[in-house]
Amino acid sequence: MVAKIKFVPHSLNEEEETYHAVIEHTETLTQEDILDEMEWHSSTLTKTDMLAFLESNNQAIVRALLLGKGVVTDMVHYKLTAKGVFNEDGEPVNGSEGPIICASVSLGPLLRNEVNNNTVTVERKPATKPRPRPDRYVNLHNGDPNTILSPTHMARLKGDKLRYDPEDPEQGLFLVPQVNGSPLADPTPIRVEDLARLTDKEIIFRVPDAVPAGTYKIEVRRRFGKTRLASGILEDLLTVS
Numbered sequence: 001m002v003a004k005i006k007f008v009p010h011s012l013n014e015e016e017e018t019y020h021a022v023i024e025h026t027e028t029l030t031q032e033d034i035l036d037e038m039e040w041h042s043s044t045l046t047k048t049d050m051l052a053f054l055e056s057n058n059q060a061i062v063r064a065l066l067l068g069k070g071v072v073t074d075m076v077h078y079k080l081t082a083k084g085v086f087n088e089d090g091e092p093v094n095g096s097e098g099p100i101i102c103a104s105v106s107l108g109p110l111l112r113n114e115v116n117n118n119t120v121t122v123e124r125k126p127a128t129k130p131r132p133r134p135d136r137y138v139n140l141h142n143g144d145p146n147t148i149l150s151p152t153h154m155a156r157l158k159g160d161k162l163r164y165d166p167e168d169p170e171q172g173l174f175l176v177p178q179v180n181g182s183p184l185a186d187p188t189p190i191r192v193e194d195l196a197r198l199t200d201k202e203i204i205f206r207v208p209d210a211v212p213a214g215t216y217k218i219e220v221r222r223r224f225g226k227t228r229l230a231s232g233i234l235e236d237l238l239t240v241s
Contacts, residue, residue, distance in 0.1 A: 132232030
């Protein structure tokens with residue numbers, strides 16, 4: 001098994017789609033798992049011995065840091081850092097109460113040299129293009145079940161990446177007519193115009209007045225970057241009687 005590298009769009013870049021790389025590990029090991037691995041390969045040390053050493057080693061590093069010392073090991077460099085904004089006299093500004101002392105770590109030479117492009121094999125995964133993901137429909141009209149679209153009344157759609165530009169006619173929340181669970185050969189979707197709330201996670205909307213009787217699916221269309229229009233469909237069939 002090898003780690004996988006995938007490319008994920010930058011969520012803050014609205015001008016064009018650019019991507020950053022993310023590593024997907026095959027597994028995440030705990031300290032207990034590492035001790036089991038060490039015990040498997042050791043012929044002399046027991047797991048109890050190794051655990052006692054690690055606890056002693058950790059305590060020694062913490063004591064050194066609390067005394068204001070830095071610690072350099074083959075795997076990790078440990079040091080103290082201070083956060084805050086101050087004037088030239090060292091007085092805090094911007095409402096700061098004084099420096100915040102933190103511990104920080106950086107790579108040691110062994111880890112830096114052993115883990116690099118020449119030693120790690122990764123499997124490349126296709127870039128993931130974002131799209132709206134509607135997950136759940138809730139009918140807000142008293143007594144009507146969540147399988148019903150109630151014209152003239154409010155409803156809620158939950159999900160992710162739902163927010164769109166209402167001024168762009170190609171984007172929006174649409175009711176798509178269905179026959180036997182599939183869209184018509186030439187469907188004419190009904191665009192929802194009345195919105196009470198529009199966020200990435202939730203849309204609260206008023207079901208249009210004159211929705212013909214039949215079955216529908218909810219589709220959200222939104223633009224990512226300047227040009228790409230993506231859509232997401234709620235799989236639940238909803239009925240207007």
